Amino acid sequence: MHTWTQRLLSAATTAAFLLLAACAAASALDAFHAPSVQAQARVTKINRFHKQLNGNDKVMLTFNISANLESLFTWNTKQVFVFLTAEYENSKNSLNQASLWDHIIPDKQHANLHLEVKSKYPLIDQGSSLRGKKVQLVLHWHIMPKAGVMIRDRMPLSEFKLPDVYTS
Amino acid sequence: MQVRSVLAQIISLGMIVTSALIIWKGLIVVTGSESPVVVVLSGSMEPGFKRGDILFLHMNKDPIRTGEIVVFNVDGREIPIVHRVIKVHERQESTEVDILTKGDNNFGDDRLLYAHGQLWLQQHHIMGRAVGFLPYVGWVTIVMTEKPIIKYILIGALGLLVITSKE
Numbered sequence: 001m002h003t004w005t006q007r008l009l010s011a012a013t014t015a016a017f018l019l020l021a022a023c024a025a026a027s028a029l030d031a032f033h034a035p036s037v038q039a040q041a042r043v044t045k046i047n048r049f050h051k052q053l054n055g056n057d058k059v060m061l062t063f064n065i066s067a068n069l070e071s072l073f074t075w076n077t078k079q080v081f082v083f084l085t086a087e088y089e090n091s092k093n094s095l096n097q098a099s100l101w102d103h104i105i106p107d108k109q110h111a112n113l114h115l116e117v118k119s120k121y122p123l124i125d126q127g128s129s130l131r132g133k134k135v136q137l138v139l140h141w142h143i144m145p146k147a148g149v150m151i152r153d154r155m156p157l158s159e160f161k162l163p164d165v166y167t168s
Numbered sequence: 169m170q171v172r173s174v175l176a177q178i179i180s181l182g183m184i185v186t187s188a189l190i191i192w193k194g195l196i197v198v199t200g201s202e203s204p205v206v207v208v209l210s211g212s213m214e215p216g217f218k219r220g221d222i223l224f225l226h227m228n229k230d231p232i233r234t235g236e237i238v239v240f241n242v243d244g245r246e247i248p249i250v251h252r253v254i255k256v257h258e259r260q261e262s263t264e265v266d267i268l269t270k271g272d273n274n275f276g277d278d279r280l281l282y283a284h285g286q287l288w289l290q291q292h293h294i295m296g297r298a299v300g301f302l303p304y305v306g307w308v309t310i311v312m313t314e315k316p317i318i319k320y321i322l323i324g325a326l327g328l329l330v331i332t333s334k335e
Contacts (some may be wrong), residue, residue: 003177003180004329006180006183008184009183009184009187011178013187019302023302027300033281035185059215063242078215078216078318079216079271080237081216081252083234083235084252085235091260091261092257092260093257093258093259093260094259094260095256095257095258096256096257096258096327097233097234097255097256097257097258098234098254098255098256099234099235099254099255102254102272104215104216104272106215121254121255121277126257126266137305140234140235142235142237144216145301146303147298147301147302148301148302149299149300149301150234150258150298150299150300150301152235154235
């Protein structure tokens with residue numbers, strides 16, 4: 001009736017199709033999940049603010065973050081990658097978006113954050129436009145599933161004005 | 169009769185090869201990425217992505233943003249890299265963009281991996297952004313590329329079965 005290769009082909013196709021269907025179903029369920037995130041972040045200290053030798057402004061910050069990300073977790077969540085960016089516009093760039101801090105949350109038990117942290121990455125400008133600049137702090141999260149579609153979202157938190165003069 | 173069954177075998181083998189090709193080329197068209205599926209080869213994105221996981225890529229006109237996981241090519245490096253974007257600078261007057269990446273599990277950013285003297289990635293380095301994830305499946309290709317003998321044994325065994333199998 002059927003040759004050996006035809007059987008193999010149909011078995012492989014069915015297996016691949018079922019696997020993809022299971023992933024699609026899991027991701028479709030995620031789409032119905034409406035998380036509610038509460039978060040705050042504010043800059044508590046400017047550790048150092050100066051112009052580098054290459055002419056770019058550089059600032060090291062300390063900030064307070066409190067965020068409850070428990071509602072992001074579902075049965076299909078492997079981890080949540082959470083990070084804080086500084087976003088601003090200047091004469092050269094319509095968007096500057098720099099990560100200041102990031103963190104991997106492995107499970108729901110560790111998803112309620114109250115931290116005071118130093119910026120993991122310094123905020124470095126392309127040029128020297130940071131003096132007196134208003135910077136928007138935005139919390140982002142990237143949900144990585146056990147299998148299926150990855151989800152990204154963001155929440156603008158507070159605005160922060162950098163000082164008018166360098167600290168050193 | 170003998171010739172007929174041999175021809176049928178060849179055709180069904182051809183069907184397997186062509187349908188695989190159709191699926192692959194179809195995926196390229198749908199996702200807009202020249203390589204819609206990539207296998208994670210290093211542990212630099214652990215614990216999110218482990219070696220042997222596969223990623224589905226997508227490429228469209230949407231601008232690249234911080235936090236996205238992109239696959240990029242570096243001049244002078246053959247194997248593309250899958251890392252997360254940590255910095256984006258988008259120009260006022262043009263669509264030009266500067267992108268900086270980092271592996272979640274790496275201590276520092278990727279400037280050491282870029283070509284000598286390269287500070288930023290541009291849009292043309294980006295092959296796609298990761299949108300979907302499937303664990304373990306990529307081990308098949310890792311094993312086959314690193315132990316080619318297994319590949320030859322597998323192909324030989326399949327070929328032998330195809331030739332010798334009767335209706």
